[in-house]
Amino acid sequence: MNLRLSDLSACFEGVIPSIIATASADGMPNISYLSHVVQVDEEHVALSNQFFAKTAANVRANPKVTLILVDGFTGDQFLLDIGFVRSIDTGALFDKIARQLKASSAQVGMSDVMRLRSADIFRVHGIEKVPSPVETALAMAGRAPVSLPALSEAINAIEQQAEADEIIDTLLDEVQRVLGYGNALVLIHDNHRGCLITTGSIGYERSGLGSEVAGSEGLIGAAATSGQTIKVSDMSRVRRFGEAIGLETEGAENTTRTVGFPQLPRAMSQIAVPMTARGTVTGVLFVESTERLAFRQEDEAALEILAKQAAGVLRASEREAAAAEPRQTAPAPEPAVNGRKVHVAHHRFDDSVFVDGTYIVKGVAGTLLRLMLDWHLSEGRSEFTNREMRLAAGARMPEIKDNLETRLLLLRRRLEEKHAPIRLIRVGRGRVRLEAEGSLVLNATTGDDDA
Template structure:
């Protein structure tokens, strides 16, 4: 049976070191370990140039080499007869491998230390399985077809969704139902471009809606900065950063920061950039406690999903430019329990009954709506007037108001706040108060825990 390189996907995950044998022109062999062999296509592999000088000298004198790859799932070994083709110092393949190296070195706290010097491309002349006494070597067929079908189903679901909230839910639910991955997050880029904010998640102890990741930081931030997928298949040797302890609301009240959720025992992670119209819109992130949970095939299929979602979100944003309506209800809700809302102007953080809710533009939006409601007894607000409002000082709101309203809406739900934004129809929100609201404006960096 002919073994196709594409069927050896797990061997390229860099979990078990590969081995490279070369020989000088006068027949002196050389043998060394390699951390990673990159699959290029069925006839080519690439190696990052991390060699000792002897290997490089041998390859230039005698371009024949033999690689031994190991499947980390069963230990099966595969021998590849290869011929050195050429070295690359740029291009798509080089850029992708460089980004992957930067991401993995950032993960182990060696950011900027490991740099890709060169990529060597090899033609693969022959692939064969090494005899094994354990079980007859069984090549697992590629799962690409199955994942492609799941991506197609999910793409339909995304295409059917017409507003941002439905699109985000379609992606997160679809990844779980179609691919079987239950720990996911979707983050969208802030207009400033410096940060990503979580707008939805599945499978965590807390949703993390409103939590932020700096572009360039860790796996998610690197995928955004590099605009390429970052995948880690075995985190057992990677230093873990303690972000998986559930934060208390006292922590949130003190730091005015919502913690990013995470799996404490994650072994695999993949972060996929969401790109539409040439711009980064966000990042789709998945993780799993299993080793090797995300194969190259899964990455390829999810990349289609991520970009499809980015396009759908862009379209929903532009449709959202039509005036949409926010109505208010329960004017004063005299029957309900009164509640306090404190607006800290220095960072626009909002606390409801001493509980931190949100800060920044979504915080400003909430206070603005409430103030109009209290001052003018207004029942209806449109997106257009929010965009035009001087009071709001909204930065570059053109394409982000919908996202911020969604963030605000979901955060209020999560905090079980006595003040909610309900979606009542396409482009229609309702400001709902459970009791009389008392709004206080706090200037300066005073403590919130009064």
């Protein structure tokens, strides 16, 4: 049987280091481990070149090289007879390898150390499977291939949703149903603050709604900035990203105005898939698993299809909500006659909002709640349109023209999750109603000393 590089896809996951054997011009052998080997096409591989001066010198002096690849699923080993073609330090392929290296090394705090100097392209002249004295494991036992009919159904299910919450929840549900992954997040890009905010969550003990990831941080940030899928297939030797920023208590949220990133204990595989609509990354679908090598090539492709579909439908939903005509609103419902006062604090410096001393949200979502409260208290209204909120907030936050629906969704879900005495009810396309369990009292500040 003639082996092709495409038959060795599990060897390029980076779980088990590859080995490169070279020799100097006078025949002195040298063996080194490689962190990344990437398939370029059916005839070429690319090797990361970071630290190995002796290996690089040998390759230039003697281009005949042997490469050992190991299948991360089965343990099968393969000998590749390869020859040096050229070295690259720019271009799409170099950027792809550099992003993957940076994302994975960031997990261990070495993103400034493990920098790719170049990528060396080799032609593959032959592939030979190494005979094993013991029987190797069956590859991906129990994992069925992705069902195309099921994937088609998922695409249709997402397309049929009209509201942001329905779109995001359907995306997460279909990731679980079609691919079997039980832990996933949707993070929406916030241009105003340069971060991604968790807006949908499935499978976590703590939802993490409202948690943030810096625009260039780890796998999620790399996927958002590059527009490319980034994954790590074995977390056993790296530090869980969320451990560095996780917060566990409501008290911590109240003090720091920061929501802890959701945790999956013993996560072994992670993948961050950009949600792209018309060439613009609007968010990231983040999935993780306790299994090593959880994301096969076909799984990655299916996740990219679902993420792109959801991004497109969210974009359409946003436009329809923005174009919705205002209507005559009903008078504000009378608050419960119980003498209760609901105290809301808004801090202008970061637009954070607290309800009865409990942190709810910050950023654009906080601004939107402040707007609705201002109108409610000054005009007696309780129903508001996306259009008027976008116009009112746009003077201060020009970026608010995008993703307003998802900001309202985040606000509504955080109010629900915190069991706040304020609710945000969707009453139609591009319209919401504010309800409170008492008389609203707004305390607006410009400093950060009395949160």
